[in-house]
Amino acid sequence: MYNPVKTIKTNTVGTVNMLGLARRVKARMLLASTSEIYGDPEIHPQPETYWGHVNTIGPRSCYDEGKRVAESLMVAYQKQEKVQIRIARIFNTFGPRMHMNDGRVVSNFILQALQGKPITIYGKGAQTRSFQYVDDLVDGLIALMNSNTSLPVNIGNPEEYTITDFANLIKNLVGSKSKIINHPSQEDDPKQRRPDITRAAELLNWKPKISMKDGLKKTIEYFQAELEQEKAKS
Numbered sequence: 001m002y003n004p005v006k007t008i009k010t011n012t013v014g015t016v017n018m019l020g021l022a023r024r025v026k027a028r029m030l031l032a033s034t035s036e037i038y039g040d041p042e043i044h045p046q047p048e049t050y051w052g053h054v055n056t057i058g059p060r061s062c063y064d065e066g067k068r069v070a071e072s073l074m075v076a077y078q079k080q081e082k083v084q085i086r087i088a089r090i091f092n093t094f095g096p097r098m099h100m101n102d103g104r105v106v107s108n109f110i111l112q113a114l115q116g117k118p119i120t121i122y123g124k125g126a127q128t129r130s131f132q133y134v135d136d137l138v139d140g141l142i143a144l145m146n147s148n149t150s151l152p153v154n155i156g157n158p159e160e161y162t163i164t165d166f167a168n169l170i171k172n173l174v175g176s177k178s179k180i181i182n183h184p185s186q187e188d189d190p191k192q193r194r195p196d197i198t199r200a201a202e203l204l205n206w207k208p209k210i211s212m213k214d215g216l217k218k219t220i221e222y223f224q225a226e227l228e229q230e231k232a233k234s
């Protein structure tokens with residue numbers, strides 16, 4: 001985490017500030033929570049009823065615990081101050097207009113593949129993630145805001161890949177000659193992640209519509225166009 005103190009402050013003080021505002025103006029408030037609240041999960045896939053497995057003093061705790069406190073704050077303000085709350089637990093999301101240098105796996109691998117640089121896998125690459133396309137997330141958030149539920153709801157695509165398979169998939173979609181190399185693993189990196197989206201289906205009548213491959217193709221096109229634009233400028 002680039003700035004752990006700011007990360008905790010944003011998630012805690014920021015959420016309190018917004019909840020205070022929501023109470024004053026009687027607004028319904030959405031918390032963009034995260035699959036990270038499940039930590040390194042011992043239950044797979046992860047349903048909303050799972051309480052999680054987070055290291056309170058690890059490098060990710062500023063984010064994970066920050067979001068967990070944010071969820072607690074939402075529930076406390078609902079109970080005590082009658083604020084209308086909605087909690088989305090968002091799983092890894094990608095798509096056009098994401099930041100090219102955000103350091104996360106989708107942007108890293110696409111950029112590396114397009115530029116013919118080595119594709120960097122942290123650790124052995126056996127860890128898994130499930131990636132959803134941004135349009136599906138937006139539809140899920142709108143459905144959640146229009147629903148009556150104040151329970152947390154997972155919003156994600158259950159299509160699960162190991163990071164090694166994901167690297168190969170991107171390499172093939174780009175038609176890249178990049179080498180795939182292994183770097184040291186990241187501390188407390190969750191070994192597996194896949195949303196159980198039964199609750200979203202039941203309460204929101206929502207499920208993802210765009211396959212990961214189709215989403216990746218659109219994202220690769222976007223990155224390609226951005227790189228060409230950058231080249232033209234220089």
Ligand SMILES: O=C(O)[C@H]1O[C@H](OP(=O)(O)OP(=O)(O)OC[C@H]2O[C@@H](n3ccc(=O)[nH]c3=O)[C@H](O)[C@@H]2O)[C@H](O)[C@@H](O)[C@@H]1O
Nearest residue numbers: 034035036090091092093104105108120121122127163189
């Ligand atoms: O969407 C989520 O739920 C969360 O996902 C991410 O956390 P993470 O799943 O670790 O996402 P990435 O940083 O993209 O990493 C995914 C996996 O790819 C690996 N990775 C990442 C980048 C890279 O160059 N190489 C690589 O192997 C990581 O070690 C990890 O196992 C974000 O950091 C959180 O903001 C977000 O809440």
